[in-house]
Structure formats: structure tokens, C-alpha cells
Amino acid sequence: MTGPTSGAAIAGLGMTELGKVYGRSPRRLAAEAVRRAVADAGLALGDLDGLLVSHGMSGSPGIELAGTLGLRDLRLLTQMNAFGATAGAMVAYAAMSVISGAASTVACVFADAPLRPKQPAGSAYHRDAREWYGYGGMTAALGFRSVNAFYALAARRHMARYGTTSEQLGAIAVATRQWAARNPLAQMREPITLADHQNSRWVAEPLHLLDCCLVSNGAIAVVVTGADRTRDLAQPPVHLWGWGQGHPGHGRERGSEFGLTTGAAVSGPIAMKMAGVGVGDIDMCQLYDCYTYTVLVSLEDYGFCAKGEGGPFVESGALGPGGALPTNTGGGQLSAYYMWGMTPLSEAVIQARGHGGDRQAPRNDVILVSGNGGVLDHHSTLIVSPHAKGA
Amino acid sequence: MDLGVLRRDGRTDPFFDGAAAGRLVVRRCDACDRWLAPDAGDCPGCGGSDPAWAEASGEATLVTWTVLHGRPAGDGTVPPPVCLALVELAEGPWLHTRLVGADLAALREGLPLRAVFEHPAEGESYVLFQPAAP
Numbered sequence: 105m106t107g108p109t110s111g112a113a114i115a116g117l118g119m120t121e122l123g124k125v126y127g128r129s130p131r132r133l134a135a136e137a138v139r140r141a142v143a144d145a146g147l148a149l150g151d152l153d154g155l156l157v158s159h160g161m162s163g164s165p166g167i168e169l170a171g172t173l174g175l176r177d178l179r180l181l182t183q184m185n186a187f188g189a190t191a192g193a194m195v196a197y198a199a200m201s202v203i204s205g206a207a208s209t210v211a212c213v214f215a216d217a218p219l220r221p222k223q224p225a226g227s228a229y230h231r232d233a234r235e236w237y238g239y240g241g242m243t244a245a246l247g248f249r250s251v252n253a254f255y256a257l258a259a260r261r262h263m264a265r266y267g268t269t270s271e272q273l274g275a276i277a278v279a280t281r282q283w284a285a286r287n288p289l290a291q292m293r294e295p296i297t298l299a300d301h302q303n304s305r306w307v308a309e310p311l312h313l314l315d316c317c318l319v320s321n322g323a324i325a326v327v328v329t330g331a332d333r334t335r336d337l338a339q340p341p342v343h344l345w346g347w348g349q350g351h352p353g354h355g356r357e358r359g360s361e362f363g364l365t366t367g368a369a370v371s372g373p374i375a376m377k378m379a380g381v382g383v384g385d386i387d388m389c390q391l392y393d394c395y396t397y398t399v400l401v402s403l404e405d406y407g408f409c410a411k412g413e414g415g416p417f418v419e420s421g422a423l424g425p426g427g428a429l430p431t432n433t434g435g436g437q438l439s440a441y442y443m444w445g446m447t448p449l450s451e452a453v454i455q456a457r458g459h460g461g462d463r464q465a466p467r468n469d470v471i472l473v474s475g476n477g478g479v480l481d482h483h484s485t486l487i488v489s490p491h492a493k494g495a
Numbered sequence: 496m497d498l499g500v501l502r503r504d505g506r507t508d509p510f511f512d513g514a515a516a517g518r519l520v521v522r523r524c525d526a527c528d529r530w531l532a533p534d535a536g537d538c539p540g541c542g543g544s545d546p547a548w549a550e551a552s553g554e555a556t557l558v559t560w561t562v563l564h565g566r567p568a569g570d571g572t573v574p575p576p577v578c579l580a581l582v583e584l585a586e587g588p589w590l591h592t593r594l595v596g597a598d599l600a601a602l603r604e605g606l607p608l609r610a611v612f613e614h615p616a617e618g619e620s621y622v623l624f625q626p627a628a629p
Binding site: 224226233234235236237238239240241242243245246247248252253256257258260261264265305306307308309310311355356357358360362363 | 496498499500501502503504505506507510531532533534539558559560561562563564566567576577579580581583587588589591592593603604618619621622623
């Protein structure tokens with residue numbers, strides 16, 4: 105079954121129960137997701153000859169996951185980490201491995217279990233201490249104890265530079281919740297209004313609570329294999345047309361573009377050129393939405409609107425049901441589930457298959473998927489389609 | 496927000512020596528004539544390790560800011576918000592810090608700031624920034 109092939113596709117998707125899922129380690133969650141993805145594809149675990157593992161805040165499933173699953177004679181096995189850009193990076197590595205013939209069928213999995221019973225959702229992402237050490241400790245002591253403050257600095261900088269408003273960020277939250285209301289997998293399905301967004305408590309100004317993503321336990325896996333192999337499998341293939349990464353390395357000094365531009369400005373053109381498409385060919389976006397602002401700045405950097413015009417663009421209604429650019433059609437990380445880069449990727453697979461049910465977008469020929477890690481430091485892009493590349 | 500107690504870590508001690516004396520001490524690569532943050536490792540210009548320590552002017556401008564709100568407690572009380580900021584030293588490096596004495600409605604990119612020093616009864620001295628006197 106090995107040997108070079110002309111293209112790669114996602115053949116299987118496996119998702120555990122997501123959200124307040126307690127009592128299972130990341131490795132056990134990851135094992136279940138891989139088993140589900142393999143079964144979804146109509147394959148057996150023994151058909152896998154590659155496994156890529158990634159993790160969130162609560163420890164890695166580790167490459168020991170292969171042993172847990174009883175996988176033998178693997179040709180590809182590694183742990184990957186580019187923070188929130190990892191899912192896209194794993195799928196790209198899997199695709200390149202399949203196309204080169206280094207492996208034939210590769211599972212890519214993410215698992216995390218940061219939520220604990222009776223603990224606030226944000227506590228896994230928050231440091232607290234009685235004593236702090238060194239200069240970095242001083243910065244944390246002064247208040248930089250969670251990622252919220254850093255994203256708030258980014259959003260405020262965009263507002264100060266371009267006039268972006270909290271209401272415009274709210275338009276993203278409202279549109280995303282409209283999609284979530286149609287997704288039985290979403291954790292937050294109650295409709296919200298712009299007033300609800302504005303009235304939700306401040307987390308770190310200019311970010312309200314409804315600008316911030318959920319925290320979820322669970323795992324998601326996909327199976328990547330040769331496009332020519334998917335004909336015999338159980339699900340419609342999701343073809344991988346293009347991929348790219350961007351890591352701008354913004355400095356902490358005069359002239360830095362921190363908060364204003366992201367790696368999407370690099371990864372987007374690379375992925376689209378590889379796919380043979382332009383920004384006008386994209387039918388829908390599945391964007392990493394750890395915060396509403398991440399969506400806005402990513403849309404600008406991909407070129408869906410000019411730099412600085414993300415606010416009016418999202419306010420136009422483009423992103424929601426019936427809009428010109430359906431975005432985060434499952435409810436994203438803001439309203440559905442937070443599985444880092446696997447959130448946008450899983451919804452892209454569902455949409456490309458046409459399995460979106462009440463939330464199926466009208467056109468799914470070309471879907472853009474993003475990943476974002478750090479504080480807008482790391483970015484990945486995938487272009488996927490139900491159609492074979494060049495067909 | 497309760498600050499807690501600051502301790503030295505052996506890697507940034509000259510910064511705390513400076514703060515105790517009311518001086519803002521950061522790092523500087525003499526080869527590149529480039530100022531760096533106190534927690535900088537190698538110089539991004541030349542890759543030189545262990546850049547020198549040098550006293551900065553304490554003058555800065557505001558890059559961006561956030562008002563951080565604490566999580567409401569079980570009894571509904573909310574800790575007082577604090578204003579956090581990214582500031583650009585006159586010498587070029589950016590520092591993550593806390594702003595004090597600022598009219599939040601008047602904050603803007605480029606607002607002139609200056610370093611101020613706090614000397615708690617327990618633990619190391621530290622630096623904050625406040626709007627420069629008009």
C-alpha cells in the first residue's frame with residue numbers, strides 16, 4: 105500500500121465527547137479519538153502506519169500512544185508542537201509523508217483535559233503564586249498572568265490604530281453563536297445579541313467574556329491517506345489542496361508589528377498558491393477563534409479585506425448564516441468546543457463532506473482552515489475541498 | 496490584584512539592584528548599539544550572548560494597554576481592575592508593565608510615560624510606569 109502518490113486526503117474524523125469530560129487522561133482521550141477516526145474511515149487500526157500526536161495544556165498523550173493503541177511497525181511516529189498552529193502542521197506533514205511514500209495512512213490527534221470539576225474554566229490558563237522570581241516573575245506579578253491580557257493588548261492596538269470597535273468584535277461573537285445554534289456538537293447554543301456581548305463582563309478590556317473562547321476536555325483525530333486510496337473507503341474524501349505556515353517573529357522593540365499582523369499574511373498565500381486558488385475562490389473559512397479579534401485580524405491578513413478594514417467587514421454580516429463568507433460554521437472555539445486547531449479542522453471536514461445538516465454552507469468547493477498559536481505568533485493554513493486537486 | 500512577593504532569580508539581579516536605587520536598568524548590546532529588555536537572552540542583532548546591563552532614561556511611550564478585570568468572587572465582589580500596558584522605552588525596547596496614575600479615558604498610542612519605582616516592605620523593588628508630567 106505504500107509508494108508515492110499524487111495527492112492526499114482526509115479519510116476519517118474521530119471526536120470524543122467534548123467539554124466537561126472528566127476522569128480520562130489525554131492519552132486515553134487521544135486513543136478513543138484515533139479509534140473513532142479509523143472506524144469512521146472504514147479502516148482498521150492495523151492499517152495505520154503513521155501517528156502524529158499533539159497536546160494542549162494538560163500534558164501530552166506522548167508517542168507512547170502508539171503502544172496504547174497496539175500499533176506496530178509504524179513508519180512515522182512523532183509528537184509535534186507549534187501551539188495552536190499544530191493541527192495544520194500535522195496534517196501537512198502527514199500529507200507530505202503520504203505523497204512521498206514515507207507512509208501511507210497517518211492518524212493526527214490532539215487531546216487535552218485542562219478542565220477540572222469545580223474549577224473555573226480559565227484556571228488552566230492562569231498563573232497564580234504568592235512569590236514570583238526574577239524579571240519575568242515581576243511581569244506576571246503585575247498582572248500578566250494569563251493569555252487574555254496579551255490578546256487584549258493586541259486587540260487594543262488594532263483599535264487604536266484602525267478605529268476597530270468592540271461592537272465589531274461582537275458581530276463575530278454573534279455570528280459564530282448563530283452557527284453554533286445549528287450544531288448539535290456545540291457547547292453554547294443559546295442565541296446571543298450584540299447587547300448580550302456588550303453586557304458580558306469585562307475580562308481584559310477591550311475583550312468581554314463573549315470575546316473569549318471556551319475551555320474543553322476531549323480529543324479529535326483525523327486520518328490522512330493517499331487520495332487514490334479513498335475511493336474504497338467509507339467517507340467522502342476531503343482533499344488537501346494546499347498548506348502553509350507563517351511565524352513572523354515580531355520583536356519586542358520599536359517598529360514591531362505585534363498585534364497588527366499575523367503569520368496568516370505568509371501562510372495564506374503559500375497555501376493558496378499551492379492549491380491553485382485565490383482569495384476570491386474561498387467559499388468558506390474555518391478560522392482559529394481563541395478570541396473574536398483573532399478572526400478579525402486573520403481575515404485581514406488572508407486578504408478578505410484590506411488591513412485595518414476587518415471591523416467593517418465583519419460588521420457587514422459576511423460571516424454568519426446567509427453571509428457572503430460563511431465562517432466558523434460549527435460555532436468555532438467561541439461557542440462550540442475548544443480543541444485548539446482541531447476545532448476549525450473538524451468543522452472543515454464535516455462541511456467538505458456535506459454533513460453539516462442545518463448548518464451546511466451553500467458552497468463547499470474550497471474551504472480555508474487556519475491555526476493560530478502563541479499570541480498571534482504562529483500560523484498555519486490548509487486549503488481543503490471535496491474535489492480532487494486539479495479535477 | 497495582590498502582587499505577592501518578588502524574589503531574585505540570579506539571572507536578572509542587576510535589574511532589581513537598579514530598581515532598589517530608583518534606576519531603570521535594562522540590557523544593552525554594545526557591539527550593536529542596541530538596547531534590550533531586562534529578560535533578553537542573546538542579542539537578536541548579532542547573536543551575542545550575555546549582553547551588558549545599562550541604565551535607561553526611564554522615559555517611554557505607550558504602545559498599547561488593557562484594563563484587566565479580576566474574576567468575581569463567590570460573594571459577588573470584584574477585585575479592583577488594573578491597567579496593564581506595553582510601553583516603548585526611549586531607547587527602543589518594549590516592556591510589559593502596569594500603568595498607575597493614568598486617566599484611562601486619555602490613554603492613546605504614543606502617550607509619554609516615565610518609570611516609577613516601588614519599594615515594598617518585603618521582597619524586591621519593582622518598576623511601574625505613569626504618565627509623564629505635562
